Amino acid sequence: MKIVVCLKQVPDTEANIKIGSDQKSVVEAGMKFIINPFDEFAIEEALKKREAGTAESITVVAMGPERTRDALRSSLELEVNEALHLVTEDDCIDGLAVAKVLAEQIKSMDYGLILMGKEAIDDGNMQVGPMLGELLGIPCISLATRIDIEGDKVTVKRNTDSGVEILESPLPCIITCEKGLNEPRYPSIRGKMKAKKMEIPQQNISLGTAGVEKISMTYPEARSGGRVIGEGPDAVAELVRVLKEEAQVI
Amino acid sequence: MSNLLVVAELQQDTFRKSVFEAVCHGKKIAKALGASVHVLIPGSIDKQQAAQLGEYGADEVLVAAEEKLKLYNADLYKSVIVNTAKQLDAQVVLFSATFLGKDLAPRVTAALDMVMASDITGYSVDGGNLQVVRPMYAGKVLAKLKLSGKCVISLRPNIFGAEKINEGQQAPVKDAQLPALESKVTVKEFSAKGGDKLDVADADIIITGGRGLRSAENFAMLEKLAALLNAAVGATRAAVDSDWRPHGDQVGQTGKVVSPKLYVMVGASGSIQHWAGMSGSKCIVAINKDPNAPIIQRADYSVVGDLFEILPVLTAEIEKNR
Numbered sequence: 408m409k410i411v412v413c414l415k416q417v418p419d420t421e422a423n424i425k426i427g428s429d430q431k432s433v434v435e436a437g438m439k440f441i442i443n444p445f446d447e448f449a450i451e452e453a454l455k456k457r458e459a460g461t462a463e464s465i466t467v468v469a470m471g472p473e474r475t476r477d478a479l480r481s482s483l484e485l486e487v488n489e490a491l492h493l494v495t496e497d498d499c500i501d502g503l504a505v506a507k508v509l510a511e512q513i514k515s516m517d518y519g520l521i522l523m524g525k526e527a528i529d530d531g532n533m534q535v536g537p538m539l540g541e542l543l544g545i546p547c548i549s550l551a552t553r554i555d556i557e558g559d560k561v562t563v564k565r566n567t568d569s570g571v572e573i574l575e576s577p578l579p580c581i582i583t584c585e586k587g588l589n590e591p592r593y594p595s596i597r598g599k600m601k602a603k604k605m606e607i608p609q610q611n612i613s614l615g616t617a618g619v620e621k622i623s624m625t626y627p628e629a630r631s632g633g634r635v636i637g638e639g640p641d642a643v644a645e646l647v648r649v650l651k652e653e654a655q656v657i
Numbered sequence: 658m659s660n661l662l663v664v665a666e667l668q669q670d671t672f673r674k675s676v677f678e679a680v681c682h683g684k685k686i687a688k689a690l691g692a693s694v695h696v697l698i699p700g701s702i703d704k705q706q707a708a709q710l711g712e713y714g715a716d717e718v719l720v721a722a723e724e725k726l727k728l729y730n731a732d733l734y735k736s737v738i739v740n741t742a743k744q745l746d747a748q749v750v751l752f753s754a755t756f757l758g759k760d761l762a763p764r765v766t767a768a769l770d771m772v773m774a775s776d777i778t779g780y781s782v783d784g785g786n787l788q789v790v791r792p793m794y795a796g797k798v799l800a801k802l803k804l805s806g807k808c809v810i811s812l813r814p815n816i817f818g819a820e821k822i823n824e825g826q827q828a829p830v831k832d833a834q835l836p837a838l839e840s841k842v843t844v845k846e847f848s849a850k851g852g853d854k855l856d857v858a859d860a861d862i863i864i865t866g867g868r869g870l871r872s873a874e875n876f877a878m879l880e881k882l883a884a885l886l887n888a889a890v891g892a893t894r895a896a897v898d899s900d901w902r903p904h905g906d907q908v909g910q911t912g913k914v915v916s917p918k919l920y921v922m923v924g925a926s927g928s929i930q931h932w933a934g935m936s937g938s939k940c941i942v943a944i945n946k947d948p949n950a951p952i953i954q955r956a957d958y959s960v961v962g963d964l965f966e967i968l969p970v971l972t973a974e975i976e977k978n979r
């Protein structure tokens with residue numbers, strides 16, 4: 408079985424986000440980019456499945472601008488088998504438009520399992536996985552914290568708002584990965600050396616008309632400064648009074 | 658007249674709190690669009706309870722009381738929603754951005770080729786088009802988006818509030834029409850969360866512990882305070898990664914996003930990734946021994962000192978004030 412992992416490159420979680428003069432774009436100069444943290448779980452899980460012998464190969468697919476190559480290179484350092492770059496300079500916040508591009512690409516590929524992140528931490532959409540499932544006509548199980556494959560069946564554990572579920576699906580299917588699934592590894596020196604020599608094929612794509620149009624971006628209102636009530640247990644009585652009388656939250 | 662469809666979520670045979678918010682703001686959007694509000698409930702619910710959604714603005718309530726829908730299955734729920742949305746030719750389908758809403762909304766969007774915005778925190782209607790506001794980059798930026806054509810939106814819970822728009826009004830309750838219900842995915846096991854454990858996503862008050870707590874056992878102190886305030890206990894990633902708390906309790910960029918009325922942080926520094934999950938709280942309190950911890954600058958109120966000395970006194974003081 409072959410695994411496809413969908414990866415997005417996103418700004419580092421620590422990054423300072425500066426809105427550009429057009430009010431629509433983010434200033435990228437000097438910004439550090441990383442593999443979307445949830446997609447790291449997807450890569451790690453794919454590596455584990457290959458190590459266990461349930462998967463023969465791993466292909467990572469990422470759509471995005473030129474800089475996306477760096478994230479794909481990082482995935483090759485982890486020793487995935489191949490990486491494919493779908494190139495577009497469009498900053499696409501329309502989940503369905505992204506899912507359509509990925510579906511178009513993946514449908515002609517050979518895959519038994521598609522692993523994705525539950526959410527990209529830049530747009531925070533949490534959309535592309537379930538949409539892709541719909542477009543490819545295969546099941547999508549979201550927010551996995553455990554994935555077991557046996558033959559052509561996969562068992563997934565996940566936490567919902569109301570409890571814990573164990574789900575079973577035939578392959579092929581899509582699974583989106585949640586924190587807790589695994590601990591992503593660091594690349595080895597061997598992996599780094601190998602990745603240097605590997606090609607990352609690029610393919611230009613065009614996004615369909617997006618139904619979501621960004622009008623503007625603003626910063627959230629800064630919270631008005633904090634107030635230190637006091638030090639140690641002596642301050643507690645005043646804290647409780649303030650919470651009751653001023654803030655009226657208890 | 659056009660139609661707006663609200664999908665209502667049940668938990669233990671009754672409405673989740675977010676349902677009232679969704680119906681009420683569904684009504685407000687519908688009004689601006691000149692649409693009527695239909696609420697679809699997958700699962701079974703007492704008819705009288707269903708009719709009461711009229712008070713929050715529902716014009717009609719459709720109940721899909723079918724055995725197969727008792728346990729959540731994304732494909733089956735999606736089929737029912739898609740079927741109803743098609744029948745109504747719904748212009749807007751509205752969810753709450755709970756686990757279920759986040760799982761279902763994109764499927765419905767793709768199946769109906771609509772346009773989607775998740776987790777919105779604001780909206781307006783302009784010339785028949787919906788404009789929404791939603792946080793991006795973990796809340797560091799708010800984006801205003803225009804949605805063209807038929808759209809699916811999910812509302813971030815606890816932001817909008819619910820009001821009874823039509824006090825005393827009962828909505829007509831009907832059976833939803835059911836399509837063929839098939840899924841390749843089966844639920845092998847479901848264990849409901851203990852009834853007494855409040856989820857951070859639902860709580861009005863959250864008491865979060867961080868690395869400063871030092872052990873899983875010490876979280877009992879937070880549990881005690883939480884019980885007094887009917888609060889949920891949250892955790893930082895440091896606490897979760899130390900195996901002191903389950904992953905489901907983590908608040909932050911890679912955890913849950915919450916917006917309670919009171920958020921108390923004990924022995925947690927207020928990292929940028931944690932802030933991403935709780936900055937929408939109405940009131941933030943910090944208890945930290947380091948006067949230079951980032952959270953002290955940003956919390957509304959803070960007490961500087963050793964949490965092991967302060968917490969017992971705080972718990973006693975709140976008990977006394979009941």
Ligand SMILES: Cc1cc2nc3c(=O)[nH]c(=O)nc-3n(C[C@H](O)[C@H](O)[C@H](O)COP(=O)(O)OP(=O)(O)OC[C@H]3O[C@@H](n4cnc5c(N)ncnc54)[C@H](O)[C@@H]3O)c2cc1C
Pocket residue numbers: 420444866867868869870892893894895896907908909910911912913923924925926927928929930931934944945946947950962963964965
């Ligand atoms: C990609 C990525 C995603 C992340 N996602 C998240 C996330 O979703 N949620 C999250 O929380 N973090 C997340 N983090 C981790 C984050 O960067 C911080 O490491 C983490 O939030 C720190 O947790 P903490 O505040 O408990 O610990 P620390 O930063 O170590 O703070 C502990 C605090 O406790 C105080 N303290 C210690 N002892 C006492 C005492 N006896 N009395 C009073 N105060 C005391 C200290 O002064 C200190 O301020 C993420 C990091 C990365 C890189």
Ligand SMILES: Nc1ncnc2c1ncn2[C@@H]1O[C@H](COP(=O)(O)O)[C@@H](O)[C@H]1O
Pocket residue numbers: 413414415443445446468469470471502505522523524525526527528530531532533534535536
């Ligand atoms: N541009 C992209 N290229 C490849 N995969 C993507 C892209 N955008 C999103 N994904 C995948 O979809 C998941 C959810 O993204 P989102 O719906 O944007 O929150 C991510 O974790 C990725 O696995």
